[in-house]
Amino acid sequence: MTCAAQAAELLQLMALPGETLLDVGCGTGYFLHSLQSRNIPLEYFGIDATARFIDIGRSALARFGLPPERLQAGRIEDLDGRADHVLCMNVLSNIDNFHRPLERLLKMARKTVILRESVKDGAEYRYVEDRYLESPDVLNVHVNAYDRKELTAFIRSYGYSVSEIADLRTGGAPEMVIDYPHYWTFFVATRIDGI
Numbered sequence: 001m002t003c004a005a006q007a008a009e010l011l012q013l014m015a016l017p018g019e020t021l022l023d024v025g026c027g028t029g030y031f032l033h034s035l036q037s038r039n040i041p042l043e044y045f046g047i048d049a050t051a052r053f054i055d056i057g058r059s060a061l062a063r064f065g066l067p068p069e070r071l072q073a074g075r076i077e078d079l080d081g082r083a084d085h086v087l088c089m090n091v092l093s094n095i096d097n098f099h100r101p102l103e104r105l106l107k108m109a110r111k112t113v114i115l116r117e118s119v120k121d122g123a124e125y126r127y128v129e130d131r132y133l134e135s136p137d138v139l140n141v142h143v144n145a146y147d148r149k150e151l152t153a154f155i156r157s158y159g160y161s162v163s164e165i166a167d168l169r170t171g172g173a174p175e176m177v178i179d180y181p182h183y184w185t186f187f188v189a190t191r192i193d194g195i
């Protein structure tokens with residue numbers, strides 16, 4: 001199973017018709033297909049820091065009925081507004097730290113935040129060369145694994161209950177990405193204080 005399929009199946013359990021989903025770090029917005037193929041009745045929105053991905057998604061997803069303005073170029077740190085459900089997959093592990101961006105997501109969501117990130121017992125922060133990028137320059141990237149207890153306590157402190165769910169694609173085993181281990185794990189955070 002792909003991580004998008006698992007995320008869609010988690011959302012399916014809680015999605016009500018007409019509710020909104022914001023996919024943060026959506027890439028080209030291909031997660032729309034995971035919703036549509038399961039008839040999940042959520043209104044899809046995506047943001048991504050890479051404007052080129054947004055341009056590609058706007059043009060490719062128009063024929064699947066997605067209005068172009070549903071995909072926007074932007075950074076998590078600058079987000080505001082509200083969405084019923086927020087999804088963030090494979091993003092926070094590759095930025096400098098999770099606190100500020102995750103706070104934005106937790107403040108925006110009315111009901112649920114679903115994360116898939118690299119999480120384990122004991123944090124590991126790396127800033128390492130990505131040898132797989134097609135660039136003549138040496139480019140470093142963050143490859144972080146966040147501490148399970150710290151992450152879940154942070155989520156709870158914003159008025160959520162949180163469950164950890166094993167990643168089905170990797171079966172919970174570390175996966176080497178650009179030669180560094182990633183400990184993919186899903187978290188489903190459910191708002192308990194209402195906004």
Ligand SMILES: C[S@@+](CC[C@H](N)C(=O)[O-])C[C@H]1O[C@@H](n2cnc3c(N)ncnc32)[C@H](O)[C@@H]1O
Nearest residue numbers: 025026027048049050074075076077089090091
């Ligand atoms: C590994 S891709 C994941 C894409 C998609 N979520 C998935 O799981 O296939 C990470 C994405 O996060 C985006 N990204 C990285 N930092 C970001 C930020 N600060 N704000 C918004 N998007 C960001 C990148 O442009 C990239 O498209």
